[in-house]
Amino acid sequence: MIKKTTYILLSSFFTCAVLAFIEHGIEINYVIKTVCKISFFFIVVWVYMKLFKDFHFKQVLALSKMGRREWLKVMILGISSAGIVLAAYLLFLPQIDLNLIQQDLTDRLGITATGFIFVGIYVSFGNSLLEEYFFRGFIFFNLPRKWGYIYSPLLFASYHIPMIMLWFTAEIILICFIGLWVIGLVFQLVNEKNRTIWASWIIHICADLMIIIIGLNLFY
Incomplete structure (x- = not known):
């Protein structure tokens, strides 16, 4: 167990540091950058599987683990998460420079108005799955429970900060960090019973879709 925990902690921390x-x-x-992220996440999980042989790619994706009541709860939480994102945006809008964000997306990341649509689709459905698989399906489920609840949401929050650090003030970045940490905890709570990432993935999709809808204002 010590070797497994050490591998997960060191490899995931190193991966997020490299991505930053x-x-x-x-x-x-x-x-x-997306290809790099997918590659690093895959390699970390693949090496773990080869070393310890107690984890399989498909085991956290089993639909059979989710009952009707769980799906209903997930949908309510998903809609709520989208509402929270919208409320936070409206609350902090006076402190957000939308032109700065749009310029960074275009100049640094090469995202155009047309490209934003495709990026938005990928972020909402593909990237959200990638993150849920890595942070919840792999890290959280394979660490000792206490370590999982401490480390996974902290890493999840920290991993997002480099992506937004040029967009907001220090105060808003701190609020984002705390919010992402809380979200990470919630995602783990909704996943823990069934040991599948479907619940957190659906909620994650809803939140990201709202972010992308809001982001359309940057280009259209």
Whole structure:
């Protein structure tokens, strides 16, 4: 167990540190950064599977683990998460420079108005699955429970900060960090009973869809 825990902690921390460096240390577009993220996440999980042989890619994706009541609860939480995102946006809008965000997306990440639509679809459905699989399906489910509840949401929150650090003030970034940490805890709570990532993924999709809908204002 110690070896498994050590591997998960070190490999996931290293991966997120490298991704943070790639985010700002190398001038590459969003597509290449996405390929790097997918590759690093896959390699970390694949190596774990080869070393310890107690985890399989499919085991956290089993639909049979979700009952009707769970799906209803998830949908309510998903709609609520979208509402919270919208409320937070409206609350902090006076402190947000939308032109700065749009310029960063275009200049640094190479995202155009047309490209934003495709990026939005990927972020909402593909990237959300990738993150849920890595942070909840892999890290949380394979760490000792106490370690999982401490480490996974902290890493999840920290991993997002480099992506938004040029967009907001220090105060808003701190609020985002706390919010992401709380979200990480909630995602783990809704997943823990059935040991599948479907619940958190659906909620994650709803939140990301609202973010993308809001983001359309940047280009249209």
